[in-house]
Amino acid sequence: MMIIVFSCPILKFNSMxxxxxxxxTAVGGYVPEYRLTNAELEKMVDTNDEWxxxxxxxxxxxxxxGNDKGTSDMVVPxxxxxxxxxxxxxxxxxxxxxxxxxxxxxxxxxxxxACHKLGAVNAWGFDLAAACSGFLYALxxxxxxxxxxxxxxxxxxxxxxxxxxxxxxxxxxxIIFGDGAGAVLLEPNTEGYGVxxxxxxxxxxxxxxxxxxxxxxxxxxxxxxxxxxxxxxYQEGQPVFKHAVKDMADVSYELMQKNNLTAEDVTWxxxxxxxxxxxxxxxxxxxxxxxxxxxxxxxxGNTTAGTIPLCLWEWESQLRKGDNLVLAAFGGGFTWGxxxxxxxx
Ligand code: UT7
Numbered sequence: 609m610m611i612i613v614f615s616c617p618i619l620k621f622n623s624m625x626x627x628x629x630x631x632x633t634a635v636g637g638y639v640p641e642y643r644l645t646n647a648e649l650e651k652m653v654d655t656n657d658e659w660x661x662x663x664x665x666x667x668x669x670x671x672x673x674g675n676d677k678g679t680s681d682m683v684v685p686x687x688x689x690x691x692x693x694x695x696x697x698x699x700x701x702x703x704x705x706x707x708x709x710x711x712x713x714x715x716x717x718x719x720x721x722a723c724h725k726l727g728a729v730n731a732w733g734f735d736l737a738a739a740c741s742g743f744l745y746a747l748x749x750x751x752x753x754x755x756x757x758x759x760x761x762x763x764x765x766x767x768x769x770x771x772x773x774x775x776x777x778x779x780x781x782x783i784i785f786g787d788g789a790g791a792v793l794l795e796p797n798t799e800g801y802g803v804x805x806x807x808x809x810x811x812x813x814x815x816x817x818x819x820x821x822x823x824x825x826x827x828x829x830x831x832x833x834x835x836x837x838x839x840x841x842y843q844e845g846q847p848v849f850k851h852a853v854k855d856m857a858d859v860s861y862e863l864m865q866k867n868n869l870t871a872e873d874v875t876w877x878x879x880x881x882x883x884x885x886x887x888x889x890x891x892x893x894x895x896x897x898x899x900x901x902x903x904x905x906x907x908x909g910n911t912t913a914g915t916i917p918l919c920l921w922e923w924e925s926q927l928r929k930g931d932n933l934v935l936a937a938f939g940g941g942f943t944w945g946x947x948x949x950x951x952x953x
Contacts, residue, residue: 622757622798630754630762630794631802631952636689637790637921638682639908640672644786653779660783661906665884669786669909671771678712680722682789682914683767686921687726690763690793698726702759704733705750707742707766707913709940710773711735718767739818740880740939742766742913744808744947747792747935751803754794765791766913773820775840784882785841786909790917801929801952807863807945814851814942817844852886852938856946857893860936863946864894871895873932875951876923880937881905881915890936912939927951 621627645668646657660666672682683706691698704726706719713721719733738745743766750764767789776782794802822838823829833839856879864874877896879887884905891901902919911918916935920927927933931951938944 626798627800628755628757628796628798629800629802629804630751631797632792632920632949633795633952634690634693634793635790635917635920635924636686636693637788637918638685638689639670639788639918640682642671642673643668644671646783649783652776653782655779655783663883663885664784665903665905666783666909667906670788672769672787677769678718678772679706679708679710679767679769679789680712680718680725682769682787683718683722683765683791684725686765686767686789686791687722687763690791694793696761698728699730701726701728701731701761701763703750703753703762704728704731705746705762705764706733706735707738707746707764708735708768709737709739709742709912710769722765738939738943739941740882740910740912740915741808741937741941741943741945742939743790743916744806744935744937744945745943746913747803747947748806748808750794751806754796757796760796762794763791764794765789766915766917768912768914770841770910770912773839773841775837778840780845781841781843784910786911788908788911788914788918790914790921792917792920797952801950804948804950805863805867806947807859807866809855809859809944811942815940817847818842818940818942849883849886851942852882852944853889855942855944856880856886856936856938857890859944860890860934860946861893863934863948867948869932869934869948874900874934875931876927876933877901878916878919878933878935880939881908881919882910882938886938894934929953
């Protein structure tokens with residue numbers, strides 16, 4: 609049957625008048641082999657396992673080893689899993705969006721490099737920098753490409769090699785972050801499944817609390833910036849924590865209210881994994897018990913744009929068609945948001 613796509617100002621419909629939504633149809637993930645444990649960090653900085661576990665919920669994180677390995681080397685295996693699961697070729701990918709703040713290089717984009725490594729010869733793509741909200745921003749962007757009716761297979765990845773920008777002599781940040789990547793395939797759906805709503809927020813006044821001081825156009829790399837360790841993550845933990853606890857919880861609750869979703873309607877909360885205490889606050893605000901919250905921070909730490917798709921990857925076999933998922937994130941920028949997905953398979 610030939611499907612004709614036509615548009616009204618807001619929504620896209622197929623020839624039968626059905627709205628096109630962007631459904632996730634497969635999930636892939638990749639975490640590096642190497643496990644950096646709390647015990648190992650105790651030997652590197654003045655910290656201890658008990659402090660890390662009680663303040664963050666983290667026990668270990670994965671680290672991508674190898675001098676010539678970058679973020680694209682985690683995106684590629686995650687995407688290959690998707691292609692195998694859906695039994696499709698790389699040449700069928702229309703677009704690859706990579707949420708990341710640790711691109712292989714400033715340019716070309718990680719998406720560009722990953723498409724080449726994958727053999728995705730018909731794809732275009734780009735990187736999207738929204739720190740820990742990178743996957744949510746990229747997912748909403750990718751969903752819009754599908755909803756427009758113009759693209760049929762869009763892959764959205766969240767991938768960060770945080771070990772590349774962590775100062776392993778700074779105990780306030782090195783205990784938190786890890787490396788990893790997750791990815792989802794988006795395809796058109798006319799049965800009401802997929803990405804149904806997103807509330808995304810941004811507030812640049814929070815930039816000074818969580819950022820990298822140098823390496824951009826304002827303060828290019830120099831001997832001075834390297835000597836001053838300005839190419840590492842700089843984070844003021846407490847203000848970030850306060851904003852994260854409030855804003856991630858508020859936006860998730862607002863998304864539920866806007867869409868008349870009760871706590872009973874929500875099957876899973878898929879939160880950014882930055883700190884278990886932030887996740888608990890969000891779940892409480894939404895009225896969700898712990899059993900409905902995806903949590904793997906203990907194993908992987910904070911992989912920035914990787915956390916949410918890595919949760920989807922781990923929980924994929926437990927998800928059922930029709931499940932309501934609320935994805936929620938907060939990160940550098942500040943950036944934050946929440947997305948409602950009705951699971952499609
Ligand atoms: O994903 C992107 C967004 N980022 C976040 O969401 C992170 C938000 N922030 C946090 O998760 C928390 O603020 C941290 C985990 C970073 C820090 O936890 P905290 O409970 O806010 O600790 P704090 O900064 O208030 O520090 C409390 C104490 C301090 O000692 P004093 O001044 O009370 O003597 C710190 O020096 O803990 C000390 N401390 C540590 N002690 C042992 C800080 N880091 C460590 C450490 N080990 N690794």
